[in-house]
Amino acid sequence: MTIEDQVVKKRPTVKRGPEHSRRRLLDAARDVFSKKGLGGARVDEIAALSGVNKQLVYYYFGNKKDLYLAVLEEVYEEIREQERQLDLAHLAPIEAMEKLIEFTFDYFTDNPHFVPLLGDENLHKAQHLKDSTVIRELHSPLVEMIGTTLERGVAAGVFRSGLDPIQLYISLAGLGFFYYSNIHTLSVIFGRDLKAKPAVAERRAHVIKFALSALRPA
Amino acid sequence: MTIEDQVVKKRPTVKRGPEHSRRRLLDAARDVFSKKGLGGARVDEIAALSGVNKQLVYYYFGNKKDLYLAVLEEVYEEIREQERQLDLAHLAPIEAMEKLIEFTFDYFTDNPHFVPLLGDENLHKAQHLKDSTVIRELHSPLVEMIGTTLERGVAAGVFRSGLDPIQLYISLAGLGFFYYSNIHTLSVIFGRDLKAKPAVAERRAHVIKFALSALRPA
Amino acid sequence: MTIEDQVVKKRPTVKRGPEHSRRRLLDAARDVFSKKGLGGARVDEIAALSGVNKQLVYYYFGNKKDLYLAVLEEVYEEIREQERQLDLAHLAPIEAMEKLIEFTFDYFTDNPHFVPLLGDENLHKAQHLKDSTVIRELHSPLVEMIGTTLERGVAAGVFRSGLDPIQLYISLAGLGFFYYSNIHTLSVIFGRDLKAKPAVAERRAHVIKFALSALRPA
Amino acid sequence: MTIEDQVVKKRPTVKRGPEHSRRRLLDAARDVFSKKGLGGARVDEIAALSGVNKQLVYYYFGNKKDLYLAVLEEVYEEIREQERQLDLAHLAPIEAMEKLIEFTFDYFTDNPHFVPLLGDENLHKAQHLKDSTVIRELHSPLVEMIGTTLERGVAAGVFRSGLDPIQLYISLAGLGFFYYSNIHTLSVIFGRDLKAKPAVAERRAHVIKFALSALRPA
DNA sequence: GATGAATGAGGGTTCATTCAT
DNA sequence: GATGAATGAACCCTCATTCAT
Numbered sequence: 001m002t003i004e005d006q007v008v009k010k011r012p013t014v015k016r017g018p019e020h021s022r023r024r025l026l027d028a029a030r031d032v033f034s035k036k037g038l039g040g041a042r043v044d045e046i047a048a049l050s051g052v053n054k055q056l057v058y059y060y061f062g063n064k065k066d067l068y069l070a071v072l073e074e075v076y077e078e079i080r081e082q083e084r085q086l087d088l089a090h091l092a093p094i095e096a097m098e099k100l101i102e103f104t105f106d107y108f109t110d111n112p113h114f115v116p117l118l119g120d121e122n123l124h125k126a127q128h129l130k131d132s133t134v135i136r137e138l139h140s141p142l143v144e145m146i147g148t149t150l151e152r153g154v155a156a157g158v159f160r161s162g163l164d165p166i167q168l169y170i171s172l173a174g175l176g177f178f179y180y181s182n183i184h185t186l187s188v189i190f191g192r193d194l195k196a197k198p199a200v201a202e203r204r205a206h207v208i209k210f211a212l213s214a215l216r217p218a
Numbered sequence: 219m220t221i222e223d224q225v226v227k228k229r230p231t232v233k234r235g236p237e238h239s240r241r242r243l244l245d246a247a248r249d250v251f252s253k254k255g256l257g258g259a260r261v262d263e264i265a266a267l268s269g270v271n272k273q274l275v276y277y278y279f280g281n282k283k284d285l286y287l288a289v290l291e292e293v294y295e296e297i298r299e300q301e302r303q304l305d306l307a308h309l310a311p312i313e314a315m316e317k318l319i320e321f322t323f324d325y326f327t328d329n330p331h332f333v334p335l336l337g338d339e340n341l342h343k344a345q346h347l348k349d350s351t352v353i354r355e356l357h358s359p360l361v362e363m364i365g366t367t368l369e370r371g372v373a374a375g376v377f378r379s380g381l382d383p384i385q386l387y388i389s390l391a392g393l394g395f396f397y398y399s400n401i402h403t404l405s406v407i408f409g410r411d412l413k414a415k416p417a418v419a420e421r422r423a424h425v426i427k428f429a430l431s432a433l434r435p436a
Numbered sequence: 437m438t439i440e441d442q443v444v445k446k447r448p449t450v451k452r453g454p455e456h457s458r459r460r461l462l463d464a465a466r467d468v469f470s471k472k473g474l475g476g477a478r479v480d481e482i483a484a485l486s487g488v489n490k491q492l493v494y495y496y497f498g499n500k501k502d503l504y505l506a507v508l509e510e511v512y513e514e515i516r517e518q519e520r521q522l523d524l525a526h527l528a529p530i531e532a533m534e535k536l537i538e539f540t541f542d543y544f545t546d547n548p549h550f551v552p553l554l555g556d557e558n559l560h561k562a563q564h565l566k567d568s569t570v571i572r573e574l575h576s577p578l579v580e581m582i583g584t585t586l587e588r589g590v591a592a593g594v595f596r597s598g599l600d601p602i603q604l605y606i607s608l609a610g611l612g613f614f615y616y617s618n619i620h621t622l623s624v625i626f627g628r629d630l631k632a633k634p635a636v637a638e639r640r641a642h643v644i645k646f647a648l649s650a651l652r653p654a
Numbered sequence: 655m656t657i658e659d660q661v662v663k664k665r666p667t668v669k670r671g672p673e674h675s676r677r678r679l680l681d682a683a684r685d686v687f688s689k690k691g692l693g694g695a696r697v698d699e700i701a702a703l704s705g706v707n708k709q710l711v712y713y714y715f716g717n718k719k720d721l722y723l724a725v726l727e728e729v730y731e732e733i734r735e736q737e738r739q740l741d742l743a744h745l746a747p748i749e750a751m752e753k754l755i756e757f758t759f760d761y762f763t764d765n766p767h768f769v770p771l772l773g774d775e776n777l778h779k780a781q782h783l784k785d786s787t788v789i790r791e792l793h794s795p796l797v798e799m800i801g802t803t804l805e806r807g808v809a810a811g812v813f814r815s816g817l818d819p820i821q822l823y824i825s826l827a828g829l830g831f832f833y834y835s836n837i838h839t840l841s842v843i844f845g846r847d848l849k850a851k852p853a854v855a856e857r858r859a860h861v862i863k864f865a866l867s868a869l870r871p872a
Numbered sequence: 873g874a875t876g877a878a879t880g881a882g883g884g885t886t887c888a889t890t891c892a893t
Numbered sequence: 894g895a896t897g898a899a900t901g902a903a904c905c906c907t908c909a910t911t912c913a914t
Contacts, residue, residue: 018894037341039258043888053896055890064888118403119337123255126402136406143408160431166408167424171393178392181399184344185336188354190361190384206385213378214432236877261905271879276906278877454873473777475694479909489875491911500909554839555773559691562838572842579844596867602844603860610832611825617835620780621772624790626797626820642821649814650868672898697884707900712885714898 022060024050030071034113037120038068069128075117076135079107083142093153094212100146101211105176105204115180143169153215160217171214175207240278242268248289252331255338256286287346293335294353297325301360311371312430318364319429323394323422333398361387371433378435389432393425458496460486466507470549473556474504505564511553512571515543519578529589530648536582537647541612541640551616579605589651596653607650611643676714678704684725688767691774692722723782729771730789733761737796747807748866754800755865759830759858769834797823807869814871825868829861 028050032041047054061067088096146165153159246268250259265272279285306314364383371377405412464486468477483490497503524532582601589595623630682704686695701708715721742750800819807813
């Protein structure tokens with residue numbers, strides 16, 4: 001938003017221009033797709049929320065599905081970018097692993113669109129991911145980070161050996177992802193509001209302790 | 219299906235009758251809803267799959283949403299029933315906990331409609347669950363089982379203390395649920411077919427080891 | 437209702453039997469058709485209101501339209517019967533005419549289904565009336581009564597001459613019918629509840645005075 | 655229709671454009687609603703008759719009921735506009751009243767959609783009128799005109815006193831409205847075609863004479 | 873006579889998409 | 894680039910009617 005202001009200098013108040021419209025559509029689409037899914041989202045709603053003409057969806061993105069794909073790609077680029085920022089080399093194995101666990105959990109908390117978007121994409125059997133060479137080539141550095149950290153921990157005698165980095169990655173992600181993806185049904189079943197801050201903090205602490213405990217040497 | 223054959227003896231081939239139609243609609247609906255979600259499912263498709271007239275959906279269930287709710291209620295009744303069958307009292311704490319973990323994971327494997335149905339219901343903010351007094355009163359015995367088993371294990375010195383049964387339940391469920399709910403995107407990202415039997419077996423083994431390890435005393 | 441009680445003696449509490457079902461269907465149909473019209477009425481609603489099985493509508497009357505026609509015929513038979521009861525011969529012309537005017541107005545008041553049923557039938561261009569030889573042969577004695585009374589009044593010098601009995605009949609009917617047929621829009625436009633008793637009484641008085649005044653000799 | 659021709663000069667033959675579509679839909683809707691009523695009218699039929707795409711009904715009016723309301727509002731605006739054109743001040747009381755009576759009768763004759771539309775709206779208990787602030791604030795000047803004319807006539811000794819303008823308005827309207835609203839059943843009952851010109855002329859003459867006679871002083 | 877189950881033909885409405893400036 | 898107007902394909906649901914005891 002601030003970037004557009006600098007670029008489009010001719011109309012300072014009435015924000016228009018191609019980049020601005022694209023940006024607003026993407027933001028609105030991310031919001032609506034994450035709340036309603038691909039099928040449940042309405043092109044009209046996205047256009048209305050973005051404040052730009054509905055036709056521009058087709059002008060910029062071709063159709064609804066391609067807009068959806070564009071959102072997915074951006075979302076993946078963002079998380080990969082964040083993952084790359086993680087600097088674990090200077091940390092001791094346990095601290096590094098803890099940071100990894102926290103990052104994974106906190107990412108879901110701080111980016112609430114992420115979990116439902118992935119959930120919806122899985123409902124569609126990841127068809128869009130498969131079609132996106134962009135995303136497929138966007139390898140997550142996390143698995144390798146986990147592998148390295150594990151090795152260092154095993155060497156230092158603080159982690160047990162025999163753990164597969166991919167399985168561990170899925171476990172770490174699942175401990176947080178499931179909490180958020182199923183937060184509504186779980187809240188009903190347990191009769192508590194799991195979206196409330198204290199509940200999230202409690203879950204976060206549990207996940208860290210639980211995962212680190214699972215890594216202790218025999 | 220086989221049950222009806224035994225009961226309705228008068229018309230062995232031309233399967234009709236209210237119970238049969240309801241049953242077939244529920245089965246087809248479960249199938250379609252789990253694959254397409256509430257919004258993506260077509261009443262036409264459910265009727266065609268069930269082999270009964272489309273309008274019977276409205277005759278028996280009122281509308282699409284109520285059919286969806288009926289499916290959800292049945293699905294919850296089934297898992298609760300299965301959970302109640304679990305007999306852990308005669309097992310040592312670790313074996314009991316292992317059985318619990320296995321049951322949770324295997325239920326997702328054996329009932330492939332379960333994970334996507336819950337995923338979709340969460341996309342709708344669990345609105346149907348909230349409206350269903352039936353489901354809300356269908357308390358899961360699992361949390362209490364976990365609590366009891368934990369206590370026994372702590373007393374026996376084989377589990378660490380301080381674990382909240384609800385958090386542990388969420389963790390155990392999440393370790394399996396996430397694997398299945400995100401199986402398509404994970405398969406793409408990791409370039410493996412996680413639905414394949416060996417992959418599932420590997421995941422199952424990992425989850426059991428991971429969770430049990432996390433419970434070991436300090 | 438009281439008639440059925442005497443006829444069906446075997447089941448004094450659970451009223452059933454062919455005549456009873458027919459009767460209840462006709463009563464319910466009259467009620468619903470007068471409130472919703474032929475197109476707006478639902479066979480389900482009529483059956484539910486009558487308390488008999490929907491199928492019996494078809495058993496007894498063939499289809500919805502024929503049930504509608506049966507209602508219309510009964511309604512016409514009733515008003516003709518009432519009209520025949522009018523005994524004006526022994527009254528002086530003005531009193532006779534006043535009685536005629538009152539009867540016409542009061543019939544609409546006392547039989548609230550009559551006006552909307554006729555209104556609906558006119559929406560259908562009186563197609564059912566045309567098809568009903570029963571109704572077409574059910575000549576109203578009113579026009580003749582009006583003619584006779586007019587003649588007596590003219591001879592007695594209390595009515596002006598040159599009035600066509602049919603036109604006068606339409607006028608007398610219209611003065612009351614329109615009030616009831618348009619009672620809802622008129623109530624909105626004038627901001628008064630014309631269905632309230634005082635409003636009806638006021639209208640009744642006006643109609644009598646107005647019509648009698650119109651008949652005075654020049 | 656002729657107006658558009660003058661304004662839109664660029665496409666003289668292929669009439670399109672928003673105003674044109676709206677106009678054609680309203681005209682077709684008025685026609686169909688007046689013949690079939692709200693419930694009996696088919697959106698398909700209205701679209702076909704208007705020659706525009708069916709979905710434009712929803713684009714311009716939202717839904718069927720709102721289209722119906724738009725028709726009603728336009729119909730009321732038209733009659734109110736016509737009523738306002740009446741200039742009675744320069745006429746003697748009797749001539750003024752005669753003009754009022756004629757106008758009321760002739761309006762029904764010249765606008766054959768008016769009577770059935772009001773009839774249908776009354777079948778719906780004037781729900782749409784109630785919801786329309788537009789119509790409710792569209793006060794008819796007729797009642798006041800009648801009141802003024804009555805007063806002038808009483809002062810001049812040509813009308814009797816004690817007449818309520820609203821009651822008189824209802825009477826004048828009813829004398830013509832009923833003839834048209836029930837023209838089909840009346841035609842059947844009396845075995846004449848009341849829609850034929852001579853019949854209408856006869857009725858018109860009767861109404862004028864009848865109403866004026868009713869106003870004569872005692 | 874009476875009843876629940878089943879069916880076919882629409883009907884109103886939604887929605888992604890395209891047209892035409 | 895941007896916009897309002899227009900369109901066709903579905904989709905959910907209703908309802909009169911018939912079937913089958």
